[in-house]
Amino acid sequence: MATRVRPGSKRCAVIGGSGFLGRHLVEKLQDRGYSVSVFDLHQSYQLQGVTFHTGDLCDRQALLSALQGVSLVFHCASPAPASDDRALFERVNIRGTQTVIAACIEAGVQKLILTSSASVVFEGTDIKNGREDLPYARKPIDYYTATKIQQEKLVLEACDEQNGFLTAAIRPHGIFGPRDPQLVPILVDTARRGKMKFIIGDGKNLVDFTFVENVVHGHILAAECLRPDSPTCGKPYHITNDEPVRFWDFMSDVLVGLGYSAPRYHLPYTLVYGLALLLWLLTLVLRPVMSFKPTFTPMRVALAGTHHYYSCERAKEDLGYKPVVSLKDGIQRTVLSYPHLRHGA
Numbered sequence: 001m002a003t004r005v006r007p008g009s010k011r012c013a014v015i016g017g018s019g020f021l022g023r024h025l026v027e028k029l030q031d032r033g034y035s036v037s038v039f040d041l042h043q044s045y046q047l048q049g050v051t052f053h054t055g056d057l058c059d060r061q062a063l064l065s066a067l068q069g070v071s072l073v074f075h076c077a078s079p080a081p082a083s084d085d086r087a088l089f090e091r092v093n094i095r096g097t098q099t100v101i102a103a104c105i106e107a108g109v110q111k112l113i114l115t116s117s118a119s120v121v122f123e124g125t126d127i128k129n130g131r132e133d134l135p136y137a138r139k140p141i142d143y144y145t146a147t148k149i150q151q152e153k154l155v156l157e158a159c160d161e162q163n164g165f166l167t168a169a170i171r172p173h174g175i176f177g178p179r180d181p182q183l184v185p186i187l188v189d190t191a192r193r194g195k196m197k198f199i200i201g202d203g204k205n206l207v208d209f210t211f212v213e214n215v216v217h218g219h220i221l222a223a224e225c226l227r228p229d230s231p232t233c234g235k236p237y238h239i240t241n242d243e244p245v246r247f248w249d250f251m252s253d254v255l256v257g258l259g260y261s262a263p264r265y266h267l268p269y270t271l272v273y274g275l276a277l278l279l280w281l282l283t284l285v286l287r288p289v290m291s292f293k294p295t296f297t298p299m300r301v302a303l304a305g306t307h308h309y310y311s312c313e314r315a316k317e318d319l320g321y322k323p324v325v326s327l328k329d330g331i332q333r334t335v336l337s338y339p340h341l342r343h344g345a
């Protein structure tokens with residue numbers, strides 16, 4: 001067991017700090033006077049004052065050397081949801097998270113904040129203003145979600161006030177913003193292939209999309225409020241923009257902002273979901289001979305055609321959380337950050 005790091009020390013590590021959310025978190029932590037190191041599979045940028053450690057979080061020794069002298073760890077690494085690789089998700093999100101917890105304890109880290117996901121309670125059916133006490137999904141919609149559930153349970157159960165190891169989880173939903181490799185690029189790719197003409201369902205379903213800086217703000221507040229005897233110990237927190245929006249209005253605002261047409265024609269939800277399910281089964285059967293990735297997976301269809309928005313009352317009460325960037329400003333800043341994805345670029 002390493003010597004415990006001085007309480008109140010501002011030395012922190014971001015596991016997954018080369019990724020979309022991780023890099024925004026690193027930048028904000030540095031602005032706020034933290035001394036930051038990054039642990040990731042690769043180094044995707046350089047930032048003066050930030051130390052990079054490259055390695056796999058499943059490698060305890062590599063983690064241990066990166067965590068020396070660190071008092072606060074943010075764990076926001078995960079394989080991409082689209083990889084749909086069960087073995088990889090289990091190795092990284094479950095066994096890797098056990099390794100992260102063990103290495104944090106051994107290195108004398110005092111606080112661990114996990115980036116979980118609001119999807120841990122989503123089963124493909126409507127959630128309206130869901131609170132954190134909703135049960136975990138019994139039938140998670142994919143391997144990503146199934147392993148995010150296990151990961152969150154591991155981190156929250158590891159909270160040990162007596163031994164001074166405190167944990168909490170942030171559950172963001174639909175993160176978007178500059179440098180996002182997922183939502184906007186997939187949307188534009190789908191539009192460029194002429195497949196964003198259709199609205200799945202009646203188009204009235206409300207969802208949360210959360211600007212990345214609000215997610216970062218929630219993480220830092222959780223870390224700073226996490227103290228022995230605080231209500232934050234061992235708890236999950238929804239962090240959203242607190243402005244549920246119609247899924248298809250959000251998609252249209254981004255598409256139109258980038259010069260593409262908004263989807264107009266309606267298709268019945270059950271028909272599209274059934275087709276996506278059939279296609280997914282076909283990819284499973286054909287996997288040994290050929291591999292292809294359908295755009296409309298059952299998971300994406302469920303996300304596009306149902307209500308899924310969450311209450312962040314608990315974060316407001318316990319952490320004093322309030323979004324720092326509105327949805328309108330977030331969309332505008334996002335659209336401006338993707339000149340290369342504009343129509344005709």
Ligand SMILES: NC(=O)c1ccc[n+]([C@@H]2O[C@H](COP(=O)([O-])OP(=O)(O)OC[C@H]3O[C@@H](n4cnc5c(N)ncnc54)[C@H](O)[C@@H]3O)[C@@H](O)[C@H]2O)c1
Nearest residue numbers: 016018019020021040041056057076077078115117174175
């Ligand atoms: N993007 C979203 O909409 C969203 C919403 C809710 C929750 N989350 C969660 O937020 C976190 C960050 O997501 P993101 O969108 O920034 O993803 P991202 O893919 O941009 O970043 C993930 C980072 O983790 C790293 N990583 C993956 N496996 C690793 C390993 N074995 N060892 C070390 N590093 C590893 C990757 O290299 C990458 O830099 C994830 O935990 C994700 O589940 C994302």
Ligand SMILES: CC(C)=CCC[C@@H](C)[C@H]1CC[C@H]2C3=C(CC[C@]12C)[C@@]1(C)CC[C@H](O)[C@@H](C(=O)O)[C@@H]1CC3
Nearest residue numbers: 081117118119172173174175183186187300303304
């Ligand atoms: C219909 C269609 C092809 C739209 C394109 C956009 C989608 C790629 C996009 C819309 C909602 C997004 C989303 C995620 C991935 C990208 C989308 C499906 C997540 C599943 C990514 C992982 C997170 O943990 C989930 C979360 O809980 O926030 C995301 C939910 C929204």
